[in-house]
Amino acid sequence: MANMLSVRNLRIGATVYPPGEAPKDIEIVHGVSFDLERGKVLGLIGESGAGKSTIGLSALAYGRGGVRITGGEVLLDGEDLLKADKKGIRQIRGARVCYVAQSAAAAFNPAHKLGDQVIEATLEHGLMTREEARARALYLFNILGLPDPDNFGDRYPHQVSGGQLQRAMTAMALCSNPELIVFDEPTTALDVTTQIDVLAAIKNAIEETDTAALYITHDLAVVAQISDDIMVLRNGETVEYGPVQQIIEAPQEDYTKALISVRQTKQREARDQSQALLSVNNVSASYGNGFKVLHDISLHVPRGQTLAVVGESGSGKSTLARVITGLLPPTDGSITFADEDLPAQHKKRTRDQMRRIQLIYQMADTAMNPRQTVGQIIGRSLTFYFGLRGRKKKERVQELLDEIEMGSGFYDRYPAELSGGQKQRVAIARALAAEPELILCDEPTSALDPLVAEGILDLLMRLQAETKVSYLFITHDIAIVRAIADSVAVMLQGRLVDFGPRSSVLSPPFDDYTDLLLKSVPEMELGWLEKVLATRRMESAGN
Structure with a gap:
């Protein structure tokens, strides 16, 4: 079968501006080549800065943020996109090549209905009549498993969940019958249960429409479920390239082996978890419109230990952190810290009370x-x-x-001059500067690639061993929970459905929701996604 996309000796450059020095040109992608057939998926994987998104965007003949394509060929069905003029590129983007971004929420206009936005590019390119485009959108809503597909397009972005919005963005990309779609980390921000649904929907849509796809991610277990081939990248170069089975079962390069073996070890669970540093006592909370988001939550964080709070998006994890820090006063219940009742509002807490509880945010970029x-x-x-x-x-x-x-050399640097992992380390240092007894960690590694995330987790565990600081670690990553937690709290729709030592919560018998969470964690196994979906169908039929 002829290749839909052929990339040959791709070279990409950028201009950097070192502090106190003259601007200089550097090369960030060094002669990358690959082929992709129609109906096939190539996974691009690697750490932050590896060049994944930069290479993916080259399939749209696009260099973002001052990046420029300096050499090679990008052949779409034999046509070199790099030789097309501006008019030619405009005719290709959104018609023959489409893009699905990591954040669907940022990609939709909140003032317009989803259906109108899904068909907009198709109409703009004159590929279909409005009636044909709407029929195409309805077909895609169906195969993507969106609820009430006949009326889904009448909703606004804020009226659907994150997983539904990500599938709507996939429908927008598929609407014009493109030859190629670039998926740029489309499930990174989703909880594990939602991720399964979105992955299944994307895989089904690609098979149904016979579209070629590049799938960019830093999660090898995820890419193994959806790709036919995998290219492992590092520092703008190809480390390893081959069929999925060869990459995950018989990797040849040390870096690929390291990606596969991330988080194979775990911390030993503390035996005595009775000494509470922080206690949440029958706490309920509501937002300004009276919408109740927490319902009678009781749990505690043991001294010098780690409590992991897990659950899907909207379960109340981050809201619980806001209540603990006093940013959202509870409507009922109380918070006790070191045997002392904390004022509900942070403005009424003493400086020392605020010092002793610190927060590490999910996105270090926006927190600095x-x-x-x-x-x-x-x-x-x-x-x-x-x-x-x-x-x-x-x-x-x-x-x-x-x-x-x-170490040295970072004191006078600005956030823009740091990598993602370095920014998160600075966020940790800022929290440690207050010499706290408790740090609330709100998904601090979810935006990082596996090896960098592992380094951050190892750092947090070392600091805990040295300083005896306690962590309340909010996450939807069960692999992290298994690795670092002493105790676990499972939340669903603002309620606590399970709480106790890690060995108890993560061992059978499970309650139904904990069981669903554990079964939704992607595994490095061919056909895992299909097995999970088949199990769900059998359980649904049994009910």
């Missing part, structure tokens, strides 16, 4: 002031809580940088 240096970001807590200034503050910041294994 881009105009402040690393030294200023970490040093602010030192001044606020301890009054440190001048030389003493700088020395303490450097000590904290050493603790997070960043």
Whole structure:
């Protein structure tokens, strides 16, 4: 079968602006080549900065953020996109080649109905009449498993879930009958149960429409379920390239082997979990419109240990953290910290009470002031809580940088000059600067590739062993829970459905929802997705 996409010796460059130096040109993708047939999926996998998205976007003849394609060929059904003029490229994008972004929420206009947006590009290119486009959209809503497909298009983006919105974006990409779709981390921000549904929908849609696809991700277990071939990338170069079975069962390169073996070890569970540092006592909470989001939650975080709070999106995990920090006062119940009742509102808490509980956010990018240096970001807590200034503050910041294994050379850097993993380490250092007894970790590794995430988790575990700090670790990644948690709380729709030691919660017999969560964690096994879906169908038929 002829190749739908052939990339030959692709080279991509960029201009960097080192502090205090003249701008200089660098090459970030070094001679990458691959082929893709119609109806097949090629998975591009690697750590942050490997070049995955940059290579994927080259299939649209696009270089974002000042990146430029400097050499090679990108052949779409034999036509070199890199030789097309601007008009030719406009005719190709959205018609023959489409793109599915990581964040569907940012890709839709909140003021327009989903159906109108799904068919917009198809109409813009004059590929169908409005009636034909609407019929095509309805067909795609059906094969993507969207609820009430006849009326789904009448909804606005805020009226559907994250998983439904991601499938709607896939429908938007497929509507024009493209020859190629680039999926850029389409399930990274989704919880495991929703991810299964979206993966199944994407795989089914590709098979039904016979479209070729590039699937970009940093999760090898995910890409193994949907791809025919896998290309492993690092630093803009191909590390390994071959069929899925060969890559996951018989990898040849050390880097690929490292990706496959991530999180094979786990922390030993603490035996005594009775000494509570933080206790949540019968807490309920509502947002301003009276919508109740937490229902009678009771749990505790043992001293010097890790409580993992798990559940799908909307289960109330992050809301619970907001209540603990005083950002959302509970409507009922109380929070006890070190045998002392905490005021419900953070404004009424003492400076020392605020110091002892710190928060590490999911997105380090948005949690830092881009105009402040690393030294200023970490040093602010030192001044606020301890009054440190001048030389003493700088020395303490450097000590904290050493603790997070960043050492010298980072004090005067800005967030834009750091990698994703480095930013998250700075966020950890900022929390540690307050010398807290409890750190709330809100999905701090969900946006990181597996090897970088493992480094962050290892760092957190080492710091806990050294300082005896407690963690409340919010996540939807059961593999992380198995690796680092002493105790586990499982939440569903604002309610606590299970709570106890890790060995108890993650061992049978399970309650139904915990069982569903555990079965939804992708495994490095060919055909795993089909087995999970078949099991679900049998269980549904049995009910």
